[in-house]
Amino acid sequence: MVQEMCAGSHADMPRNGGGRSFRLGMVSLLALCAPLAAPLAAAQQPAGPSGAEPMQALDEIVVTGTRISGFTAPTPLTSVGAVEMQDRGVSTVSDLLRDVPQLKVNQNIGKSSEPIGASNADLRGLGTQRTLVLMNGNRVGATDPAGTIDTNIVPVALIRNVEIVTGGASAAYGSDAVAGVVNFVLDKTFQGAKADISYGVTDYGDFRRPKASVAVGHGFLDGKLHATLAADFLHNSGQTSQAERPWGRNRTVQLTNAAYTPTNGQPRLLIVENGVFSQMTPGGVVGLQGGRNTLAQSLAAQLGFAPGTGVQFGPNGQPLPFEYGTNVGGTYMQGGNGYQVIDGGNLLPEIERKSGYGRVSFEVSDDITLFADMLYSEVQAESDLAANPDTGTLTIRNDNAFLDGSVRAAMASLGLTSIPFGRINLEDGNSIFQTTTKARRWSFGAEGILAGNWTWSATGQITRNTYDQAALNNRIAQRWTYGIDSVINPATGQPICRVLLNNPNPTAARDPYGDIRGCIPINPFGAGSITQQAQAYYHGTSTTFAEMRQEVYAANISGSPFTTWAGPVSVAAGAEYRTEKTVQTSDANSAASRWRSINAQPFSGKYHVKEGYAEVVVPLADGAAFANKLDLNGAARYTDYSTSGTVWAWKIGGNYEPVADVRFRGTLSRDIRAPNNYELFSRGNQVINQIIDPRTNIGRQTTQITGGNPDLLPEKADTYSVGVVYQPGWLSGFRASFDYYNIKVKDAISVISAQDIVNFCFRGQSVFCSGVTQTNDIITRVNIIPFNANSQKVAGQDLEMEYNFPLEMAGADGDMRLRLLVNHADKLATTANGVTNDYVGLAGISPPPQGVPEWRVNLNVSYSFDDWKLGVGYRYISGGKIDTRFNRTVLDIADNRIDGINYFDANIAWDATANVTIYGSVENLTNEAPPITPNGIVQPTIANSPFFDNRGRFWVIGARARF
Known part of the structure; x- marks a missing residue:
């Protein structure tokens, strides 16, 4: 909830243990808000919801976005708490955060170049790198070499609430808090024991999700010593067949319009059903030449096939007619008798999560507490993509050892020495991608009270995260090329690789990997024609391993040095030293870029950061005639990066209450994001995706390589927000807020998309052509590096309303809770190379870009009475465009619109005993289908948007107990 620092959804806020009334400090940033919160807590506090912890007076609140205790910050804050988790029966962080309109949780469902199954938080659509993730106020270390954070590592069993600062917060927390902060608050003083077990499944019997969690906590030595332990287990079976859904059975694809010309008014791109490969079959097919099928048709005519057909290869390599459909593109066409793998496109990956957390604290004296905790999390994910494809990119010579004699004769009649050839190599099996992410995090420190009202803390944090990826059923490209190009050995009359015949005794220098010496001829003609011996030659597994190390040491002090006519002036100050190191290794073939896909490059990068900050709150009025309350808040942070020098972040804001029921708030800040190790030092990340050649309007699967840039500098963002909070004394339990936000990022660390690089190159901007590699006028590779050249702007409004009140219904006394969250996005614009695109309303073709x-x-809406709790949820996501860049002059598509969708959810809980609750929930009650927005990969995902549900109606039943 967008809320005041010392008000809000108090049922979700943690409470202290051992009688302590503070937990301020660099790590947890707890506030002395009890005096301010008590009246609101009393007004809004409902009876304990079914299955939830009993409601009680609030005496400790986690505060995110300020270092000052007892202060109502001017920065908007949204909170999602344990009550919401229990009501909905959620088991993952991504499920929990789905209902926060300012936030999207990006989950990779199967792109091989990204961490499979990772759920990354993204505020305002500015990208995951610009959202700072904290746990108990501590910065969370990267979980993959690209520097992003998989929120799956957070131990769900102890989440007390999640606080989301929906605006810049770099002055308080440092780099990355450009769009805001997501802080996962764990229950550090949990007392007793609790367990939760549940099972979820879709209407279709897939995406099965068993989940269990347990936590215990106890105080010893009269509460001076407290220990907490928790463990989670979850397994999502995933779903890698979109054809299991009615909306996914139409083989929908995006392809180029064969009728398009720059002057005829036709759209360049189409989204059509019944898509099949235009240049691939399991047995092989003669490919397109120059983007056209004229060569294949001429060859078919020589073989006596019907006019207009092409040539494919059936059992034993026998040539057969290949019927073309319409709108024949480089990868797909509509109709015809081509093959397709669209049905097996991914919905969700398989994920298994195990985590454990432990914490111990000890009160040395009334003024000093020592603490330490440890988190271990292991997340395993698996997904698949189509078997190794060749979209017409192979060359078959007329003397190929396995080529049917009739085809050889037809080639001779046409004067052809070679033909293009395509094949989907089902013998290889699906490409399987497995990732294991391990997070190990230790923190320790001390906190206490100095003389008077001053508090202090000193903390340390050590993180050692690892990322391990394996790509099974990959292919060594050079060996595949050598094996395909076979001839008859005149000495034996048997097939032999041409390269081996020409180089019977290659030197080690010429053949360092044994590609020539061990070459096995490959027969590509006919389904199932590739032998196991040939597969053993080119087939294998590529691997990537990375370790991300983070260490943070900090000291913090806060208090009030003096008091003015309006109240005490509060200050906080502190210093921090942080190191970030990433080391990535890979197998030898990856390091030499020999695999068809992935080819992660080894790299090592390290930097350190020294920071100091100060914050002050100055009250200017309290109970005055012109202002019930008026205060100003200012903060500044000085940061010194070993890689890019010094930079300042600052914030100034204030609160003005003309009367007790109304508070106006506003902030102005300068926020920063420094480049991470991957952006600075990586040596190349590979992805294969469709690139449309603007010269021919033909799309082909093309390798794209993104590397680092050591000359990157920190981004700078200017943010301002203004808003009003209304909490009427005459309507107990009601609260509303409205805020406007505006963020402008300068020198944004960005990459120009591969498609834009190609477009700019062939429109006369030759500086971009150095990144485009061609072979025979066909684009085969695009190189990309990040740079500080873009600017980004976001703007919009947030509305929140909450009302808690008692309600008698059907003779039962109960409590009703209503909560409304609304986000309206005015702008999400990126300017690159002088061209501005606004991505508000962009729905699906990704990446880049991804819109909102x-x-x-x-x-x-929830209603609690007796032993029961009932809840209903409503979600609306507006429609928009498949891609906001598409228009009639640059990138055009026939039908660029998608419709908005209304979702309904429901939940129920029953207290079977004083300690045991049985609960159930259903999400997407009406089983709404997502918008159809296929991407351009070989096995396209039909529904791409992270905002819409592609799982379908999902049922959960479970039980939880607390003692």
Whole structure:
């Protein structure tokens, strides 16, 4: 909830243990808000919801976004708490955060170049790198070499609430808090024991999700010593067949319009059903030449096939007619008798999560507490993509050892020495991608009270995260090329690799990997024609391993040095030293870029950061005639990066209450993001995706390589927000807030998309042509590096309303809770190379870019009575465009619109005993289908948007107990 620092959804806020009334400090940033919160807590506090912890007076609140205790910060804050988790029966962080309109949780469902199954938080659509993730106020270390954070590592069993600062917060927390902060608050003083077990499944019987969690906590030595332990287990079976859904059975693809010309008014791109490969079959097919099928048709005519057909290869390599459909593109066409793997496109990956957390604290005296905790999390994910493809990119010579004699004769009649050839190599099996992410995090420190009202803390944190990826059923490209090019050995009359015949005794220098010496001829003609011996020659597994090390040491002090006519002036100050190191290794073939896909390059990068900050709150009025309350808040942070020098972040804001019921708030800040190790030092990340050649309007699967740039500098963002909070004394339990936000990022660390690089190159901007590699006028590779050249702007409004009140219904006394969250996005614009694109309303073709809906609405209503709790949820996501860049002059598509979707959820809980609750929930009650927005890969995902549900109606039943 967008809330005051010392007000809000108090049922979700943690409470202290051992009688302590503070937990301020660099790590947890707890506030002395009890005096301010008590009246609101009393007004809003409902009876304990079914299955939830009993409501009690609030005496400790985690505060995110300020270092000052007892202060109502001017920065908007949204909170999602344990009550919401229990009501909905959620088991993952991504499920929990789905209902926050300002936030999207990006989950990779199967792109081989990205961490499979990772759920990354992204505020305002500015990208995951610009959202700072904290746990108990501590910065969370990267979980993959690209520097992003998989929120799956957070131990769900102890999440007390999640606080989301929906605006810049670098002055308080440092780099990355450009769009805001997501802080996972764990229950550090949990007392007793609790367990939760549940099972979820879709209407279709897939995506099965068993989950269990347990936590215990106890105080010893009269509460001076406290220990907490928790463990989680979850397994999502995933779903890698979109054809299991009615909306996914139409083989929908995006392809180029064969009728398009720059002057005829036709769209360049189409989204059509019944898509099949235009240049691939399991047995092989003669490919397109120059993007056209004229060569294949001429060859078919020589073989006596019907006019207009091409040539494919059936059992034993026998040539057969290949019927073309319409709109024949480089990868797909509509109709015809080509093969397809669209049905097996991914919905969700398989994920298994195990985590454990332990914490111990000891009160040395009334003024000093020592603490230490440890987190271990292991997340395993698996997904698949189509078997190794060749979209017409192979060359078959007329003397190929396995080529049917009739085809050889037809080639001779046409004067052809070679033909293009395509094949989907089902013998290889699906490409399987497995990742294991391990997070190990230790923190320790001390905190206490100095003389008077001053508090202090000193903390340390050590993180050792590892990322391990294996790509099974990969292919060594050079060996595949050598094996395909076979001839008859005149000495034996048997097939032999041409390269081996020409180089019977290659030197080690010429053949360092044994590609020539061990070459096995490959027969590509006919389904199942590739032998196991040949597969053993070119087939294998590529691997990547990375370790991300982070260490943070900090000291913090806060208090009030003096008091003015309006109240005490509060200050906080502190210093921090942080190191970040990433070391990535890979197998030898990857390091030499020999695999068809992935080819992760080894790299090592390290930097350190020294920071100091100060914050002050100055009250200017309290109970005055012109202002019930008026205060100003200012903060500044000086940061010195070993890689890019010094930079300042600052914030100034204030609160003005003309009367007790109304508070106006506003902030202005300069926020920063420094480049991470991957952006600075990486040596190349490979992805294969469709690139449309603007000269021919033909799309082909093309290798794209993104590397680092050591000359990158920190980004700078200017943010301002203004808003009003209304909490009427005459309507107990009601609260509303409205805020406007505007963020402008300068010198944004960005990459120009591979498609834009190609477009710019062939439109006369030759500086981009150095990144484009061609073979025979066909684009085969695009190189990309990040740079400080873009600017980004976001703007919009947030609305929140909450009302808690008692309600008698059907003779039962109960409590009703209503909560409304609304986000309206005005702008999400990126300017690159002088061209500005606004991505508000962009729905699906990704990446890049990824946009945000114009409107997101979330309404939750719950009613508690006796031993029961009932809840209903409503979500609305507005429609928009498949791609906001598409128009009639640059990138055009026939039908660029998608419709908005209304979702309904429901939940129920029953207290079977005083300690045991049985609960159930259903999400997407009406089983709404997602918008159809296929991407351009070989096995396209039909529904791409991270905002819409592609799982379908999902049922959960479970039980939880607390003692």
